[in-house]
Amino acid sequence: MTERIYLFFLTACFATGLTAQTVEGRVLSADRSPIIGAYIIHLNSEHHTHTNELGNFMLDGVAPGDSLQVTYLGYRAQKIEVPAADEFMEVELEESFFDLDAITVRPDLRSLNVATDIDSRLRPVNSAQDILRRVPGMIIGQHAGGGKAEQIFLRGFDIDHGTDVAISVEGMPVNMVSHAHGQGYADLHFLIPETIEKIDYGKGPYYADQGNFATAGYVDFSLKDKLDRSLLTAEVGSFNTLRAVGLFDLLNNERSSAYLATEYILTDGPFESSQHFNRLNLMGRYTAELPGGSKLSLLASHFESKWDASGQIPVRAVESGLIGRFGAIDDTEGGYTGRTNLAGEFLRVVNRSTFIKTNAYYSRYDFELFSNFTFFLEDPVNGDQIRQSEDREIFGFQSEVNHAFTTGGGEASLKGGIGLRYDNNDDVELSRTRNREELLERIQYGDIDESNLFAYAGADFEFGDLLINPAVRLDHFVFNYVDKLQPTYDRQEQRKTAVSPKLNFLYTLNDRTQLFLKTGVGFHANDTRVVLDQSAAEILPAAYGADLGGIFRPTGRLFLNAALWYLYLEQEFVYVGDAGIVEPSGETRRLGVDLSARYQLTDWLFADADLNYAFARSIGEPEGADYIPLAPDLTSSGGLNVLNSRWTGGVRYRYVANRPANEDNSIVAEGYFILDANVNYAIGPVSLGLVVENALDAEWNETQFATESRLFSETQPVEEIHFTPGAPFLLRGVVRYKF
The missing domain is CATH 2.60.40.1120 (Carboxypeptidase-like, regulatory domain)
Incomplete structure (x- = not known):
C-alpha cells in the first residue's frame, strides 16, 4: 500500500x-x-x-x-x-471602488511610490506649489511673489531652490546648473497640475539612474499620454485671483492620442503692493503605439511669467510700525522668466523581456530677477537692489536598456544607460541696479558652458524573497567660463569625474511586509563659477547615505512605512549668486526618521500622515555653533479625505517646528501650523468646488532668513529674521466641466 x-x-x-x-x-x-x-x-x-x-x-x-x-x-x-x-x-x-486592500508590496527599489499613487487619487492639486507637497516629507515655501522657484526642505536640508533634490518631468531635468540666482534652481511652474499622471520619487542617493543633485532625493513627474475627457476649469478667489485651465482631447483612438493643455493665472496677492502676477502655460502631447508594443511620445510646451514682489522684510520694521506684515521696504522687486521645451521619447520593445527607452530634449530658458535683501547696507544712497539674469539653452538625451530573465535562483533584471546634458548659458549676470531701470555696476557677467556625460548600470537579483540591487554610476563634467568683465578673452576650464556606487537589499516576506537596507554614494555639482576660486578643488562633493526601514500592511486597509536614515556630505564650495562670491562650507552629517501612514477608515473616508525628524549638524565646528541654518528638524503633514461618487474633499494640515536660522541658534526661524480644506460636488459633467487655504487664518512666516541689513533711517546694520509672510485666510471657488 x-x-x-x-x-x-x-x-x-x-x-x-x-x-x-x-x-x-x-x-x-x-x-x-x-x-x-x-x-x-x-x-x-x-x-x-x-x-x-x-x-x-x-x-x-x-x-x-x-x-x-x-x-x-x-x-x-x-x-x-x-x-x-x-x-x-x-x-x-x-x-x-477605491480600496486600499488592493495594495501589495512590490519587490522593487521604488516600492514606496505607492504612497504617491494613493495620494494622487485622493487629493486634488490646488496649485503648482502643491505639486511638490505630494512628496512625503517635502516642505516648500515661496518668497518672491509666486514667480520665483519655491524654496525646498527635505530630510534636514534647506535645499534652497534645488541644490540637493533632482527634479525632472518625463526625464527632462528641471534643475538649472550654474544658475544666475542659485545652483540647482528648479522652477516647476511650467507644469500644469491637471496633466500629471504619476509621481516617481525616492529619498537618498540610492538610484543609479539619478545623478546630479540627487543627494536628499529625486522627484520625476510623468504626464498623461491621453485624456479620458476634455476639461475646462475656472477658479476665482481672494486677492483678485483668477485661474483658467483647458485640457482638450484632439485625438484618441486605439493606437494614437493627442491633447492640448493651457493654463492662465492672475493674482495680486495679499500684499499692500500688488504682485501683478500673471503666468501662461501651453502644452501639447502626441503619443503613438507602434507595432510590437513600442511607443513614441512627443511633447512641446511654453511657459512665461511676470510678477512684482514685496520681498523679505525685517521683523524690526513690522514691530516698530514702520510697515505692516504685508508691507514692503523695497516694492520694486520682481522679475520675468520663461521656458520653452521640446521633448521626445521612443520606447522600443525588442522582445517580451527586453526594451530600450530613449528620450531627448531641448529647452530655451530666460530669467531676470530683481531682489533687495539688505536694503541700504552696501549703498546708503541708491539702495542694494540687484539684478540676476541669464539666457540659456539646454540639450540632452538619455538611453536606457532593460532586460529581464530567469535564473536558477529566481528572476533577475539588468538595466544600463548612457546620456548627455549640455547647458549653454550666455550673459549670466549679477548687477547692482536702481528701480529696475538704472544699471549701477556689474558684479559678475560672463558665459557658461557646462557638459555632463554619464553612464550607469545596475541589476536586480532575486533569491527567493531577497532582492539584491548592486549598481554604479559614472559622471564626467566639463566646466567652462568666460568672464566678460575682463579686458581680454580668457576661457577657464575644469574637468571632474564622479563615481557613485550603490548597493541595496529588499526582503519581501509577503505581499504585506517588506524590509529594506539602501546604501549609496551621490553628489551635487557646484556652480561653474567656482573655477574663479583656485582653492575650490572639490567641486563634486560626495554624499554617503544609508536607509534602514520597511513597508508594513498590518491590516488590509492600512499602509505604513518607516525608515531610519543617515547622510554625510563632504567639503563643498558654494557659489552665492546673490553676492557673486564663493563660500566654503564644511562637512555635514544628518540622520533622522521618516514615518508615513495611509489608512482607509470606511469605504469613503481616508486618512494620511507623514512625520519626519532630522538631526543636522556641521562637522568640525564647536558644539553649540554647529547648527545648519534653516535645516528643519521636525515636520509633518496629513489630513482626512472624502471620496464617493458625488462628494469629494478633505482637510489637510502641514506643520514645521521652530528651527535654527544661524549657526549658534541665537536666531530662530519660527514654526507654523497651517490648515487647508476643500470640497467638491459633481453634477453630471459639472463639478463645483470650494478651496480654503489657511482656514484658521494663522499669522505665519512662509520663508525666513537670518540676514544683516540696514534701513534708510539706521546708522548701524542689524542681523535678525527677515521673512515673507504666509498668506492669510484665502477662499477660491472652482467650476469644472468635462466633455
Whole structure:
C-alpha cells in the first residue's frame, strides 16, 4: 500500500513537471494604457509577480487551467485561467471602488511610490506649489511673489531652490546648473497640475539612474499620454485671483492620442503692493503605439511669467510700525522668466523581456530677477537692489536598456544607460541696479558652458524573497567660463569625474511586509563659477547615505512605512549668486526618521500622515555653533479625505517646528501650523468646488532668513529674521466641466 501511494505521488509530480510552464502576459486599463505594478498571484501555490513599466509580467511554475488573480489599486480584481503553452495573455482591468486592500508590496527599489499613487487619487492639486507637497516629507515655501522657484526642505536640508533634490518631468531635468540666482534652481511652474499622471520619487542617493543633485532625493513627474475627457476649469478667489485651465482631447483612438493643455493665472496677492502676477502655460502631447508594443511620445510646451514682489522684510520694521506684515521696504522687486521645451521619447520593445527607452530634449530658458535683501547696507544712497539674469539653452538625451530573465535562483533584471546634458548659458549676470531701470555696476557677467556625460548600470537579483540591487554610476563634467568683465578673452576650464556606487537589499516576506537596507554614494555639482576660486578643488562633493526601514500592511486597509536614515556630505564650495562670491562650507552629517501612514477608515473616508525628524549638524565646528541654518528638524503633514461618487474633499494640515536660522541658534526661524480644506460636488459633467487655504487664518512666516541689513533711517546694520509672510485666510471657488 505504501509503495502505491509513493508511486502515485511520483507520477503526480512528474505530470506537474511536464505541464508546468512560464506564463507571460500584459495588464492594461480600459484605454489600453499599461498598468505598472499590478499584482499577479498563482492561486494554487501563492507564487506571485508584478507588472513592469510596460505592463508586462512573467510567472513560472504554473500549468494550463490554473487560476491567476490580478489586482491593482483602483481596479476590480480579476480572476483568469492560464492558457495553453506559449500563449501570450492580455488582461484588461476595469476601474472600480477605491480600496486600499488592493495594495501589495512590490519587490522593487521604488516600492514606496505607492504612497504617491494613493495620494494622487485622493487629493486634488490646488496649485503648482502643491505639486511638490505630494512628496512625503517635502516642505516648500515661496518668497518672491509666486514667480520665483519655491524654496525646498527635505530630510534636514534647506535645499534652497534645488541644490540637493533632482527634479525632472518625463526625464527632462528641471534643475538649472550654474544658475544666475542659485545652483540647482528648479522652477516647476511650467507644469500644469491637471496633466500629471504619476509621481516617481525616492529619498537618498540610492538610484543609479539619478545623478546630479540627487543627494536628499529625486522627484520625476510623468504626464498623461491621453485624456479620458476634455476639461475646462475656472477658479476665482481672494486677492483678485483668477485661474483658467483647458485640457482638450484632439485625438484618441486605439493606437494614437493627442491633447492640448493651457493654463492662465492672475493674482495680486495679499500684499499692500500688488504682485501683478500673471503666468501662461501651453502644452501639447502626441503619443503613438507602434507595432510590437513600442511607443513614441512627443511633447512641446511654453511657459512665461511676470510678477512684482514685496520681498523679505525685517521683523524690526513690522514691530516698530514702520510697515505692516504685508508691507514692503523695497516694492520694486520682481522679475520675468520663461521656458520653452521640446521633448521626445521612443520606447522600443525588442522582445517580451527586453526594451530600450530613449528620450531627448531641448529647452530655451530666460530669467531676470530683481531682489533687495539688505536694503541700504552696501549703498546708503541708491539702495542694494540687484539684478540676476541669464539666457540659456539646454540639450540632452538619455538611453536606457532593460532586460529581464530567469535564473536558477529566481528572476533577475539588468538595466544600463548612457546620456548627455549640455547647458549653454550666455550673459549670466549679477548687477547692482536702481528701480529696475538704472544699471549701477556689474558684479559678475560672463558665459557658461557646462557638459555632463554619464553612464550607469545596475541589476536586480532575486533569491527567493531577497532582492539584491548592486549598481554604479559614472559622471564626467566639463566646466567652462568666460568672464566678460575682463579686458581680454580668457576661457577657464575644469574637468571632474564622479563615481557613485550603490548597493541595496529588499526582503519581501509577503505581499504585506517588506524590509529594506539602501546604501549609496551621490553628489551635487557646484556652480561653474567656482573655477574663479583656485582653492575650490572639490567641486563634486560626495554624499554617503544609508536607509534602514520597511513597508508594513498590518491590516488590509492600512499602509505604513518607516525608515531610519543617515547622510554625510563632504567639503563643498558654494557659489552665492546673490553676492557673486564663493563660500566654503564644511562637512555635514544628518540622520533622522521618516514615518508615513495611509489608512482607509470606511469605504469613503481616508486618512494620511507623514512625520519626519532630522538631526543636522556641521562637522568640525564647536558644539553649540554647529547648527545648519534653516535645516528643519521636525515636520509633518496629513489630513482626512472624502471620496464617493458625488462628494469629494478633505482637510489637510502641514506643520514645521521652530528651527535654527544661524549657526549658534541665537536666531530662530519660527514654526507654523497651517490648515487647508476643500470640497467638491459633481453634477453630471459639472463639478463645483470650494478651496480654503489657511482656514484658521494663522499669522505665519512662509520663508525666513537670518540676514544683516540696514534701513534708510539706521546708522548701524542689524542681523535678525527677515521673512515673507504666509498668506492669510484665502477662499477660491472652482467650476469644472468635462466633455
